[in-house]
Amino acid sequence: VIVHFDRHDPHQLIFRVILIRVKRIEEVSLEKRLEVLKEISNVTIERVKILGMIRKKYPKEACVVTYRLKTILFVRDDHTIDFQKARLQVMQNLMKVFGPVRDFEGGMIAKQAEAFNDFQRLCLEKVHTKQITLENFFYGINPAEYRSLISQEILLDVFLWWKKEKDKKQKETPDTYLFFKQYSNESMAKFDIEYLEEKGIKIHEGFWLKFMGLKEEIKNHFRLNQQST
Structure with missing residues (x-):
């Protein structure tokens, strides 16, 4: 997983999230998992793509997601924004849906x-x-x-x-x-x-x-x- 802070405004913090995984035959597709994520988070699925195959059997799935959080939830007492806490919230919600993930920048x-x-x-x-x-x-x-x-x-x-x-x-x-x-x-x-x-x-x-x-x-x-x- 790559979680990249994109931008913010007075109302929302916007992160760009890239997820990559190798899909086993019995596993649910990445796209269906993302639908579950949408139930607990404000996310927009930008694109989903198959990057190739491993051993001509297991597809490598990748997707790009725009993740939005309410700015007001992460404003400190001095009115600055706690970006670290916001990023942690993104990671925690991803793990609720996908289980343990490897944070590329974490x-x-x-x-x-x-x-x-x-x-x-x-x-x-x-x-x-x-x-x-x-x-x-x-x-x-x-x-x-x-x-x-x-x-x-x-x-x-x-x-x-x-x-x-x-x-x-x-x-x-x-x-x-x-x-x-x-x-x-x-x-x-x-x-x-x-x-x-x-x-x-x-x-x-x-x-x-x-x-x-x-x-x-x-x-x-x-x-x-x-x-x-």
């Missing part, structure tokens, strides 16, 4: 979700903060691979510094706290050191040392992986 997403849960538990032991604040920080880290690679201790250290500087930003000049820029099509902050450097924005020395430690840990992670292979 490996990294699942790993990041697990890392976020660990990060959230660790943070709540140290400081009282809203979940949306944790989500904005964690899912704003760029590149995305960093989210599941860095240690929770370093991530917590950076978060506590970031929160402290963010909370007092009204009293400070822009070059003393972490700068945010917004994606034009998503309500998610982007955490991008290179962007800061391009704009000539200075980073607090303490944070810079933490960030450089984070980068070094990632380099070591890849170095160890290469040696083991």
